Ligand SMILES: *[C@@H]1O[C@H](CO)[C@@H](O)[C@H](O)[C@H]1NC(C)=O
């Protein structure tokens with residue numbers, strides 16, 4: 116998107132400055148932006164913000180709303196960063212019984228009792244569903260598009276005055292279908308605060324507009340994220356205050372280098388779980404991966420019969436797009452102690468997965484390499500990650516970034532797997548980037564590679580049905596109506612305890 120500085124100046128002088136900040140509650144201990152995540156085996160992290168720093172954040176919890184008999188505290192002061200009006204708190208609840216309903220209440224004179232179901236233990240092979248929601252924007256006067264754009268950056272033509280009811284169609288569908296799914300993964304692009312400049316009213320108050328969009332977005336998400344584990348990894352919209360290179364240089368401290376993302380999720384996302392395998396090698400590899408994981412950027416977790424790896428497609432691999440000097444001009448990271456930390460983590464983590472414990476190996480990241488869009492395609496990501504995904508037999512790879520819904524044949528290096536969905540060696544790739552944001556939907560472009568199905572007419576997300584050890588369902592759900600737009604079943608024998616495959620020549 117190209118906006119000249121003259122236009123910016125002109126628009127800013129005519130703009131009526133109205134920053135759409137949420138009202139600060141009279142009781143500044145009131146928890147806002149509540150979110151939970153799987154933190155470790157049998158552990159849930161509770162994250163929330165307050166409009167005052169807390170010396171020690173605490174949560175009471177128990178098996179009945181009338182008996183919150185356990186209590187856990189952070190033993191740490193709230194975190195914050197310059198330009199944030201709120202302070203970030205985290206408490207971790209450990210030693211939970213698996214798959215059990217717990218009630219919890221954040222300590223405050225103005226909080227309510229919420230509930231969650233504790234995580235399935237790794238190796239529990241019962242069926243369940245989780246959702247993949249990517250590229251999800253704020254709704255209200257600073258966001259949400261209901262019209263399809265002719266390009267990725269087409270602005271909406273109609274203002275969706277939906278505040279304050281929950282009817283961003285994707286957020287509404289996620290709320291209406293609780294508790295039919297057990298967790299959400301969201302690999303990147305939360306709220307689109309860095310798109311504040313798309314609204315002329317924000318132009319002279321960009322710093323506040325950025326902060327306001329984040330506050331609103333995480334409040335809108337909290338009816339879902341306060342009760343369903345919400346697993347985050349970074350996208351390009353977390354990198355800095357604006358995507359225009361000229362503006363990006365002017366971003367204030369606090370709105371650069373993934374600061375909100377890191378402050379919000381750094382202490383709530385998990386690292387690699389200890390391996391449950393009978394193999395000492397697998398346990399050692401998981402321990403190695405544990406040391407190399409760097410949540411919230413890259414990490415893994417296990418849930419029932421799946422092992423999920425969350426990747427950072429933005430920084431920390433050769434030619435990563437958001438790094439200083441990278442193709443996206445976003446000047447973020449790197450975050451690893453050494454430049455190869457993420458790839459070393461990925462290899463150790465994938466190699467550790469015992470398919471007799473967690474038959475399904477799923478990888479999620481933000482930028483895709485199989486996509487119908489030439490501009491959204493991340494070639495450096497493919498070079499860095501694809502061979503490892505193939506070698507260790509990843510079953511399903513989930514990406515976003517391109518704002519629509521796409522499904523590919525299982526594929527490696529541009530060549531479709533001859534087995535299709537029946538025991539392929541290559542991963543099944545999907546793009547689930549159509550959750551809905553101020554940037555609207557992107558039209559499907561020319562099919563590239565082995566593109567099988569796509570949808571760009573309305574907002575949608577992916578629902579993954581882990582059915583049993585051999586069958587995995589992938590559905591795309593239209594947010595507005597709940598209709599299933601596409602449904603396939605991936606069948607894998609999963610007979611080998613550890614998968615090692617030679618790359619096709
Ligand atoms: C208590 O919290 C609710 C939202 O959870 C808020 O609307 C209300 O203003 C708060 N009350 C006070 C006294 O701050």
Ligand SMILES: *[C@@H]1O[C@H](CO)[C@@H](O)[C@H](O)[C@H]1NC(C)=O
Nearest residue numbers: 261275277280282283284595
């Ligand atoms: C939001 O809800 C209002 C009132 O229920 C409805 O008129 C409007 O069409 C909804 N918007 C969307 C985008 O679903």
Ligand SMILES: *[C@@H]1O[C@H](CO)[C@@H](O)[C@H](O)[C@H]1NC(C)=O
Nearest residue numbers: 372439446447448449450451
């Ligand atoms: C971003 O933050 C990381 C970790 O704090 C730091 O190592 C890196 O140099 C920063 N990058 C930039 C461009 O400031």
